[in-house]
Amino acid sequence: MACHSEDFDCSRCTEAARRERGCYERASRPVVSIGGEKYYRCPVRLIRPWAKWVLGLFRHYRDGHLPYSGGVMDQPAKLMQAFLVVASVIEEETSDKVRNPHSAQGKR
Numbered sequence: 001m002a003c004h005s006e007d008f009d010c011s012r013c014t015e016a017a018r019r020e021r022g023c024y025e026r027a028s029r030p031v032v033s034i035g036g037e038k039y040y041r042c043p044v045r046l047i048r049p050w051a052k053w054v055l056g057l058f059r060h061y062r063d064g065h066l067p068y069s070g071g072v073m074d075q076p077a078k079l080m081q082a083f084l085v086v087a088s089v090i091e092e093e094t095s096d097k098v099r100n101p102h103s104a105q106g107k108r
Ligand SMILES: [Zn+2]
Pocket: 010, 018, 021, 022, 023, 042, 043, 044, 045
């Protein structure tokens, strides 16, 4: 999953894409697979506003920009912990795709 907060906006999808991705009702096939769990609904519906905020900041953090002034030790501990969780999930999902390139899409 990309870490661009603008990616979590269903209004940017076409009507056909919204239907296919389960924005309105359960899709006929998995829309996304996270940690081996398959989801048949639009994943945007599952993302809480604070998580969108963390993912948006993570993108800048990953590019070397800290959210608050100062160094790493000046950042809120909870935010740094959230970044560690995001990084570990990305690492997990990325290494899983390297091992099994079909794992994220579901087998067709
Ligand atoms: Zn949606």
